[in-house]
Amino acid sequence: MxxxxxxxxxxxxxxxxxxxxxxxxxxxxxxxVEPEPDILDRSAAAVSHLLSDARAAIVRLDAEIADKQDQRRRAKIIVEAFAPVLPKLDDGYDAADDARKSYEVAVEAKRVRGDKHWPKRGSDKAENQAGAA
Known part of the structure; x- marks a missing residue:
């Protein structure tokens, strides 16, 4: 009016x-005509805002926790992979020993598969013949 x-x-x-x-x-x-909000309307709005913020915080924290768990999992894999290697590295590196072990591992894998065309190395034959004699 x-x-x-x-x-x-x-x-x-x-x-x-x-x-x-x-x-x-x-x-x-x-x-x-919209009535003025009363105390209940204002309280409901405040609670709704508080709940919205809390739900957003839960989602954010869940994402952070998942990220930290993934970082922990990766760190654990690294520790499990390299922990056994450290004492061997402290002993020093012998290239001849490493080459011999690498060859023995490869030959053993082929023998397990049944590959007959991989003969023993000459030094292995000499050791076997000396042991048989």
Missing amino acids: GLINLIRRLDAHNAINETLTTDLEMHLDAFP
Whole structure:
């Protein structure tokens, strides 16, 4: 109704048609008036905001936990892989021993598979013949 009074004050000569103001009043009455939020509405809004923040924090923390668990898993794999190697590295490196062991591992793998065309090395034959004699 305040808008109607404002229009009437602006129209000092009453030139505005009375039907126009009546139509305007009907249109303005058709719009719903939102009531002021009461204490329950404000409390519900505050709780909703708090819950929204808490849920977002849970999602963020779950993602961080999953990332930390993945980092832990990778670190554990590295420790399990390299822990047995460290004492051997402290003993020093012997290239001849490494080459001999590499050859023996390869030959043993072929023997396990049943590859007959891989003969023993000459030094192995000499050791076997000396042991048989």
